[in-house]
Amino acid sequence: MSRLFYLIGKSVRNIVGRPLSAMTSLLSLLLLFLMFDLVWISALSSSLYLEKMTADIDMELFLDDALPDSTISVILGAVADMDGIEEIEYITKEAARDKLNAMMGTDLLAGFTDNPLPRSILISFTSQYRNSAYLAVLEANFSRLTGVSEIYYPKTWLEKIETTRGLVIKIVIFLGIVISLAVILNLLHSIRLSARSRGQELMQHRLLGAGRIFLSFPYLIEGIFYSAVSAAAGWAIIFYAMNSLSFQGFEVVYPQPAELAYFGLAAVIIGFLGGYAGIRRSLR
């Protein structure tokens, strides 16, 4: 137990004994973590924004005029059997005309003796099925149904949104990796400098029989301290700043508490890895 107390005290002395180096490490890591936090918030917020944009996407099946009304229930049953269907609405020729009137503000078909508008089935989907791959499968299935003359949904629009969302995810992953590496390298450098400045001490302690784990411990704690404190300070600054600002027409999404806990754990692991990488060479 006395050895543990010594090691904890030694870790504190290592940090406090080099205040300028400690501040440099903390501030540079804080900037990196702030960048990561902002990227994360941007990704979550843009993801929600894109999600909202796809919320109104539905598919309309236009029915052949020759199709008898009695078979429509068969088509409706076939549609309802599919996965991911949220709502099905059958639109008669009259309802289609009413919708057109409501949309245009006037009856464009006033001169027609017969209503030329087709009957249709309007289908909306649950969010997890609202994607281009699944809708393409449905489109292929529905096109084989007898009496379905045309199928419409905003395919290109949906694909563009998905491409944008994919791009955002790739950017977040790329930046996440780059920033994590930058944090590890930054820590490695700090801990290596710290170890080099105590090179004689490390060598003498090894000659006296100190083991690698015993010698590494203060440096691992130092790495974890820099990483964890910078990460926590980053979020503190973000929450403080965001509470002081207001965003109109754009909802800012923050990570969930569980995600923040995982982030904290990741910061500790990164700190450990940076500390280990920094001290490893000095103990060869």
Next chain:
Amino acid sequence: MDEVKLNKGDNIVELAEVSLAGTAGKKVFDRLNFSLSYGKSAVIEGTTGAGKTSFVELVIGSKRPDSGTIYVFGKNIGDRGGQNLKNIRRRTGGVGGIFQPIAYQTIFENLSYPLILRGDGPGARRSRVFEVLGQLNLLNKKNEKAISLSRGEEILLMLGRAIVADQPLLLIDEPLSGLDSDMARVVMDKLKRLAVAGHSLIILTSGQTGVELPGADQYSISGGKLE
């Protein structure tokens, strides 16, 4: 600690057929044999570059031989993935050569470390360090940084660090180097007392006058051999 109990007559250090190449392929040691019984001491004399410091480095495990075996406290220093080496080092004290005080630490901190490794609590450490400081007449300097010490005080500090945890084996490299005659006499007196108290001392010297230890085996190192 995993220890081997040694009795009088058992070898505390044993080098068998040890060869070591130096820089540019020059052989520092060529099938060197050496043994020292527990409780006995040895003085090894050699010129600069003869391999005195390399000898210490081999015994303490900071250099590995190209061939041959090294047993310290009855254990092969290369076995058990460094565990043996760690245990051997904790029971071996060193003065001079590769053993130096940690310059920016206080004398008290320098002396405490072997006791920290042993697992002694703060109270036990304090009383033991104070006891050793008293024996070395360094009590009044306990809070001074090692860097501020004179050469003689440095040697005394190293002697203190070598005995504070009752290490039975002491490796002493050029103990009188840079000392005036008075301080040399003080240091030699301390070394003789340690030898009489049953510590095994290996003193390496380049032939300074005054390095004499009654009852110690005398060796000369040259051309990669001990004679």
